[in-house]
Amino acid sequence: xxxxxxxxxxxxxxxxxxxxxxxxxxxxxxxxxxxxxxxxxxxxxxxxxxxxxxxxxxxxxxxxxxxxxxxxxxxxxxxxxxxxxxxxxxxxxxxxxxxxxxxxxxxxxxxxxxxxxxxxxxxx
Amino acid sequence: xxxxxxxxxxxxxxxxxxxxxxxxxxxxxxxxxxxxxxxxxxxxxxxxxxxxxxxxxxxxxxxxxxxxxxxxxxxxxxxxxxxxxxxxxxxxxxxxxxxxxxxxxxxxxxxxxxxxxxxxxxxxxxxxxxxxxxxxxxxxxxxxxxxxxxxxxxxxxxxxxxxxxxxxxxxxxxxxxxxxxxxxxxxxxxxxxxxxxxxxxxxxxxxxxxxxxxxxxxxxxxxxxxxxxxxxxxxxxxxxxxxxxxxxxxxxxxxxxxxxxxxxxxxxxxxxxxxxxxxxxxxxxxxxxxxxxxxxxxxxxxxxxxxxxxxxxxxxxxxxxxxxxxxxxxxxxxxxxxxxxxxxxxxxxxxxxxxxxxxxxxxxxxxxxxxxxxxxxxxxxxxxxxxxxxxxxxxxxxxxxxxxxxxxxxxxxxxxxxxxxxxxxxxxxxxxxxxxxxxxxxxxxxxxxxxx
Numbered sequence: 001x002x003x004x005x006x007x008x009x010x011x012x013x014x015x016x017x018x019x020x021x022x023x024x025x026x027x028x029x030x031x032x033x034x035x036x037x038x039x040x041x042x043x044x045x046x047x048x049x050x051x052x053x054x055x056x057x058x059x060x061x062x063x064x065x066x067x068x069x070x071x072x073x074x075x076x077x078x079x080x081x082x083x084x085x086x087x088x089x090x091x092x093x094x095x096x097x098x099x100x101x102x103x104x105x106x107x108x109x110x111x112x113x114x115x116x117x118x119x120x121x122x123x124x
Numbered sequence: 125x126x127x128x129x130x131x132x133x134x135x136x137x138x139x140x141x142x143x144x145x146x147x148x149x150x151x152x153x154x155x156x157x158x159x160x161x162x163x164x165x166x167x168x169x170x171x172x173x174x175x176x177x178x179x180x181x182x183x184x185x186x187x188x189x190x191x192x193x194x195x196x197x198x199x200x201x202x203x204x205x206x207x208x209x210x211x212x213x214x215x216x217x218x219x220x221x222x223x224x225x226x227x228x229x230x231x232x233x234x235x236x237x238x239x240x241x242x243x244x245x246x247x248x249x250x251x252x253x254x255x256x257x258x259x260x261x262x263x264x265x266x267x268x269x270x271x272x273x274x275x276x277x278x279x280x281x282x283x284x285x286x287x288x289x290x291x292x293x294x295x296x297x298x299x300x301x302x303x304x305x306x307x308x309x310x311x312x313x314x315x316x317x318x319x320x321x322x323x324x325x326x327x328x329x330x331x332x333x334x335x336x337x338x339x340x341x342x343x344x345x346x347x348x349x350x351x352x353x354x355x356x357x358x359x360x361x362x363x364x365x366x367x368x369x370x371x372x373x374x375x376x377x378x379x380x381x382x383x384x385x386x387x388x389x390x391x392x393x394x395x396x397x398x399x400x401x402x403x404x405x406x407x408x409x410x411x412x413x414x415x416x417x418x419x420x421x422x423x424x425x426x427x428x429x430x431x432x433x434x435x436x437x438x439x440x441x442x443x444x445x446x447x448x449x450x451x452x453x454x455x456x457x458x459x460x461x462x463x464x465x466x467x468x469x470x471x472x473x474x475x476x477x478x479x480x481x482x483x484x485x486x487x488x489x490x491x492x493x494x495x496x497x498x499x500x501x502x503x504x505x506x507x508x509x510x511x512x513x514x515x516x517x518x519x520x521x522x523x524x525x526x527x528x529x530x531x532x533x534x535x536x537x538x539x540x541x542x543x544x545x546x547x548x549x550x551x552x553x554x555x556x557x558x559x560x561x562x563x564x565x566x567x568x569x570x571x572x573x574x575x576x
Contacts, residue, residue, distance in 0.1 A: 036414060041276065056414070061439040063448070 004067070004107055005116035011091065012067045012110065014101065021067060022095040023055065023086065026120050031057040034086040039075040040097055046070065048106050053096050055086065064096060068106040074098040187530065189396060193563035195490070197510045197554025198340065198535040199260070199287050199366045200399065201391045203479075204558055209393050209466050218462055227435040233458070234433035238421040240465040247371050247468075248385040249378020250407035254418035256456040257404030260366055260388030261290045264334065265297035266406065266417045266451055267362045267384045271332035272303055273415045273450070274383075275360060280332050281325045284308035285318050285339035287366055288540035294334075303331075310541060312512050312550055313503045315343040323353045330359040332384070337363055337377065338370055340540070341503065341552060342510035351381025360384060367391055368405065369556075370508040372480025384408045393467030394460050403460035414440060417451030479557060483509035486555040486564075493568040494553075499575035503550075510554040512537070515575060519551040522574050531570050 003013040009027035012019040028034065038054040046052050046066035053064035075097045079085060086094040101107070111119060135147075144150060151159065170178075189202050196202070212218070217232055227234060237255045244253035257263045268280045280303060282291055291307055298305060306325060311318045322333050333354050338344045347363060354361045363377035365387040377385040389403035390396070408416050414437065422436035440450045471479060487509045494500050499516035515522055519536035526533035534553035541547050555564070 038414070056439055059439070061445050061448070 003113060004110035005113065005119075006065070006067045006110055007119065008065055008067075010064060010067050012099075012107075014107065017101045018073060018098050019068060019070070019101050020095050020098050021052075021064070023064065023090055024116070024120075025090050028087050028090040028094070031055065031062065032059045033057055034083045037079040037083050037086065037096065039077075039079065040072045042072050042075060044072045046072070046099070052099075055096075066099065067110060068099065068101055068103070070099040070102045072097050073100055187527065187532065189532070190558070192530045192532055193566045194532045194558070195534045195553040195555060195563075195567060196532050197367070197556075198540065198552050199289065199388060200396045200402075201367055201369070201509070201554060201556055202396050202558050203369065203391050203556050205393055205395060205463070205467060206470055208470060209463050212466050213459060213463050218459075228432070231433055234421050234435070236462055236465050237419075237456075237458075238423055238433050239469075240461045241421060243465060243468050244387075244389075244405050245407050247368065247376070248365070248382075248387065248405065248407045249376025250382070250385055251410040252413050252416070252420070253405065253407035254416055254420050254456070256389070256458075256461040257386075257406050257418055258457060259390075259400065259402035259404045260364065260386060261287070261293035262297070263386035263388075263404035263406045264290045264362070264364050265294040266404075267386050268294055268298065268303060268305070268332060268334065269301065269451070270384060270408075270412070270415050270417060271360045271362060272301075274412050275331045275358060277329055277331040277359070278302050279304050279306065279329045280334060281306045281322060281330060282308065283318055283322055283333070283335040283339070284310040285312070285315060285341060285343070286334055286336045286364060287340045290336070290364060290366075310340070310537075310544065310547065312341040312537070312547065315339055315341070315345050319345060319347075319350050322350060326354060326357055326359055328357050330354075330357060332360040332362045334362045334364060337365060337374075338367065338508050338510065340366075341512040341537075341550075342507040342554075343504055343512075344370075344374060344506040344508060346375070347377070347380040347382070354383075355381070362386065365405075367509065367554075369476070369480055369483055372476040372478075373484060373508060378407075383412065389460070389464050392471075393463030393465070401457055401460055403457045403464055413437070415450060419456055480508075482557040483555070486557060486559045487511060489561070490553065490555040490559070490564050490567075493564050494571070497568060497572050497575065500571065509556055510552065512550055512552050514549050515551055516549070517575060518548045520548070522571070523551065525574050526567070526570050529570050531567055533567055533571065 001013055001015050003011055005011050009024045010021055011024055012021050034055055034057050036056040040052045048066055048069045050066045051063045052066040055062055055064055076095050194202055241253045257266060272278055282305060308321050326333055351361045360383035361381060362384045363382040368387050368389055369391045385407045387405035389405045394403060406418060419435060420437050422434050424432055424434050426432045438444060487507060491502055491511055494513055495502055501514045502511055504511045520538050523533050523536050534551045537547040537550035537552060
């Protein structure tokens with residue numbers, strides 16, 4: 001299993017031809033208490049960079065972009081009742097959606113964990 | 125020296141960026157005939173006394189609603205507003221009742237808006253109401269936009285018996301959005317046929333059905349069946365109420381299964397004011413609250429456990445979320461909402477029910493009077509405080525003739541539907557608590573004379 005990161009502070013973990021998407025610890029920390037997550041519909045198709053979700057904290061409402069092109073195969077319904085899962089477990093239980101990977105070359109533009117850590121350090 | 129932040133160079137840069145050559149080009153949507161070519165020819169100065177005299181002369185050309193028998197309704201209703209309302213809204217504490225951008229220091233403003241929201245939600249039978257929108261028609265368009273966000277579908281179906289101007293505002297506000305509106309034809313004599321047509325036109329791609337109750341012709345409908353048909357295919361039912369006093373006598377839209385209810389709140393606390401400012405009421409179900417446009421006040425407790433009010437869900441508003449906001453209308457009709465809240469508090473539940481009964485009684489009297497006149501046919505099988513009749517002559521001619529006798533005898537349907545020749549003899553008349561027996565008698569006599 002590989003995990004990649006975007007400059008929008010999203011992670012995508014890849015297993016076969018399915019990617020699971022969430023936001024990073026840095027992102028949840030910057031947003032503050034997450035109070036609502038608007039998830040996409042299963043079956044919806046997105047191109048890379050399309051707005052796929054909205055995450056709302058006490059401070060702001062922010063878009064979650066599809067890090068790669070594909071179709072939504074599953075969403076994390078747990079977030080409807082417990083949006084704070086995103087704060088408690090951003091890299092695990094707080095995932096947003098699973099998306100089918102249609103073009104593996106799109107993954108090449110994303111960062112690996114070390115690259116993302118460097119990217120975050122550069123922001124501080 | 126005046127401070128002008130915008131130079132001619134700035135201006136032409138902005139114009140060229142958006143691809144127009146002059147500021148006048150921005151007004152291309154306004155018909156040429158409606159544009160002012162030259163400044164109005166005014167004298168350079170005049171004394172206060174002579175200006176006052178001139179203005180009074182102009183004002184006296186108007187026929188004031190309260191001075192003559194008055195049966196005009198069709199979306200704006202003349203009601204008695206107690207003097208207490210005007211006295212209280214002019215108190216210094218309320219003078220700038222716009223919801224502030226540093227809201228929590230204005231606890232009084234937030235408290236009355238919270239109470240306003242509570243009244244509106246109760247009245248419309250819904251879970252939650254916002255702090256008001258501009259008016260009923262823009263609220264109606266906002267409901268269509270909201271239904272698209274909730275259902276992620278783009279097809280809205282509008283009842284033929286929805287107020288024609290509400291339909292036009294909806295068409296204007298969705299001109300550059302992805303919404304696709306279907307307008308059914310008006311059907312003044314058969315409200316049930318309109319509901320059946322609505323049911324037939326919905327499918328799995330419909331975002332919402334928009335229907336008005338009582339409808340523009342005054343007819344009252346039970347919308348429960350229509351609500352079920354909408355919900356069967358995952359569409360929302362949007363109910364429009366242009367006369368909120370009717371809710372003192374009728375089943376609320378919420379009880380009939382509405383998902384979004386919009387209303388014109390002018391009837392309570394506000395005069396007809398030549399058409400504005402009015403008061404948009406907007407309410408929905410709790411589950412849709414994050415897609416609701418406008419401001420929302422909430423009650424909370426401070427660090428010491430004391431009750432306090434806040435603006436809540438502001439992260440969805442345009443000053444924070446810019447173009448991704450739930451609406452670009454996040455302001456509200458603060459002063460009109462305050463007048464509504466005070467009037468409604470004075471009425472209370474019992475007072476509102478009484479007021480509704482008086483309105484209906486007046487309209488029963490009006491109907492009985494008109495039914496006896498040859499050349500007049502009452503179309504309604506049910507009504508609250510407004511009815512539609514057909515005349516043996518074009519209604520606009522009759523209304524003009526009545527006006528020349530100082531009787532304002534209703535709204536010809538042709539004013540609302542100028543292109544629909546089948547409605548040229550239809551006249552819409554309202555009778556509120558302000559109408560007297562003498563007013564009805566005067567109308568009956570004058571109408572009889574006109575139709576001979």
